[in-house]
Amino acid sequence: MWVPLLLPLLALLVLLGRRWRRGAAPLDPAGRAVLITGCDSGFGHLLALRLHRLGFTVFAGCLSPAGDGARRLRREAEGGGRLRVLRLDVTRQRDVLAARDHFSSIGFWALVNNAGISTFGETGWLSIEKYEKFADVNLLGSIRTTLAFLPLLRKYKGRIVFMSSIIAYFTLGNGIYSMTKAAIEKFCDALRLEMKKFGVQVCIIQPGNYARSTKIQPPVSAEEIWNELSEEEKAVYNKEYVQERANFFNSILSEGSTNSNDVVDAMVDALMSPTPKARYMVAKLKEKALVLVCALCPTVVMDCVLSYALSK
Helix, strand or coil: CCHHHHHHHHHHHHHHHHHHHHHCCCCCCCCCEEEECCCCCHHHHHHHHHHHHHCCEEEEEECCCCCHHHHHHHHHHCCCCCEEEEECCCCCHHHHHHHHHCCCCCCEEEEEECCCCCCCCCHHHCCHHHHHHHHHHHHHHHHHHHHHHHHHHHHHCCEEEEECCHHHCCCCCCHHHHHHHHHHHHHHHHHHHHHHHHCCEEEEEEECCCHHHHCCCCCCCHHHHHHHCCHHHHHHCCHHHHHHHHHHHHHHHHCCCCCCHHHHHHHHHHHHCCCCCCEEEECCHHHHHHHHHHHHCCHHHHHHHHHHHHHC
């Protein structure tokens, strides 16, 4: 009986919330310092440049501080002094603690856990070493930096932004990546609730397919996949099947969006809005529809849908 009454009430609250968000003034970036991981390229690189231009003090964590991405950031920072490049490998506790030391006398505002890697392969095709590497970068790397910066975030009532993905809801050939993003979602859900009492806000960014713009996942080679398979896996699969899977995955990559600014806009809103969203899904309509279907339909239905997609 109460469900028909509850739905209009929820819709009204959503509309009022959106109107309030649009009317609220964004936060002043002056004197606010932000640390971003994974700034060598992709979303992290673009966000560092955007925040610097907006007036934030930006610490851009780069895996390769002598690489092309880091050099581009340094050129942007010439004369300004508010954009600094740090060596930051999120799998190394020493790097994380060294990065934290830069904020001992600076008003810390936000941590953006952006660093991540991706790959392709069915479950049995990937070694345990690869699983460990992906867990260390995509999951434990974010947890490692978060734990190190929690005292500062609580002190300054700052923000934490995590890079997730719609692939946290389903998988089409990259289960290892989906696994780490689904785990990040649950970590953030717990953290968001726990940090409310300290005035710290936690936001999740959920991009759709942006492979063409971020280069996080280059096209896969069936030959390389085959050469890395164990003898046991080669006895189960043949080269033709591996080639079909590689072609399928590469076709998905080729459909990726080339406009990273949509995702960066969401990240900026998460950092500057006085009332940020808990989740920002930045995806095409069909990608959002697939996420909705995954959330509402029984598993057996989704298995049929995804199995059909994989067979095409």
